[in-house]
Amino acid sequence: MALIEFERVFKHYPGSPTAAVNDLNLHIEAGEFLTLLGPSGSGKTTTLMLLAGFEAPSSGSIRLDGASIESLPAHQRNMGVVFQSYSLFPHMTVAENVAFPLSVRKVPATTIAEKVSAALAKVHLENFTHRKPNQLSGGQQQRVALARALVFEPRLVLMDEPLSALDKKLREEMQLEIRRLHRELGVTMVFVTHDQSEAMTLSDRVAVFNQGRIEQLASPQQLYNAPANPFVANFLGDNNMLNCTLAQGIAASEAATPTGVRTGSGQALQARICSGQAMAESSAVKLCVRPEFLQVAPEGAALATPNRLNATLLDLIHQGDHWRLVARLDSVGSNASEAVPQWFAKISPGALPAGLVVGQNLCLGFRPEDAWVF
Secondary structure: OOOEEEEEEEEOOOOOOOOOEEEEEEEEOOOOEEEEEOOOOOOHHHHHHHHHOOOOOOEEEEEEOOEEOOOOOHHHOOEEEEOOOOOOOOOOOHHHHHHHHHHHOOOOHHHHHHHHHHHHHHOOOOOOOOOOHHHOOHHHHHHHHHHHHHOOOOOEEEEEOOOOOOOHHHHHHHHHHHHHHHHHHOOEEEEEEOOHHHHHHHOOEEEEEEOOEEEEEEOHHHHHHOOOOHHHHHHOOOOEEEEEEEOOOEOHHHOOOEEEEEEOOOOEEEEEEOOOOOEOOOOEEEEEEOHHHOEEEEOOOOOOOOEEEEEEEEEEEEOOOOEEEEEEEOOOOOOOOOOOOEEEEEEOHHHOOOOOOOOOEEEEEEOHHHEEEO
16 A cells, blocks of 8 residues: 555635646655656645645545545644745744754653754754854755754655755755655655756656646656656657657557658658557657757768758757757758757767858758657
């Protein structure tokens, strides 16, 4: 049995034409790190608030260890919560802030002192006990909030965009800190973010939300390498897309096998089918290729790939560990009014063809196994 179970959960807010959470079914295993990922308004924070007990579902069931908790108050759910704004008490010291959950639970003073000391040691703040929040950096405040959520040894720690206010370097440091704590403590963590890199770094599994529903629930590797649909492919990582049609019909059993597609101009390409559904010949599909899977050569040069698209180089940007190429595809549409796609390529410095200049004609190549069709 899963630790947490959402079954057919809906959440409607008065005046809204759509559900904030729409028929949610989700199981959370004990000890896992689950990230709820999605754009603003996709339902991920509402789901976290339903689990924490700060919101009540309009319908459906939420269970903890098989027992319904929809009517259980937040303070009785034994869940630690870390908010986006930290929510530290400004008049209290670090030690007093961390001690607060134990104080309201009437824990003896000697036990409180021991637990606060242990919690602050876990986040490397044992020397900051007497400081006030305004005497701490953003990262230190975040560590205090995390220690406060862990101090009463909850079974579940819920975090709502806890790193969004930090700068990039500090954010990456805190991601590693949270990973370390999760591994050392084994506590179940549910983390909300709109940052795909954060989700990839932290999670055992990621639930990709869109319009109140989960589009796909899988490991970061599965989401990146085998997205269920164009939304997931676009939201998790960079992606190039091209409108095509199927060259022949396919059966549902042929999913993930290479198949033929044609561009609007009739050019034949090969890619993997990812829909898992039978589709008829000439069905409209989207071909998707990650920028790092593209090979680049000057027009007329040899490329050892069956898929080749002619393009014009629009920009060439050095980004440290790779070059980012921006190219306009040539002759892929069925008519002149169709928007001309711009594709991006990530090329390592050693693989960049010498002498490329903006405006030059290129060939973009990719292997069938490195492209998907939805």
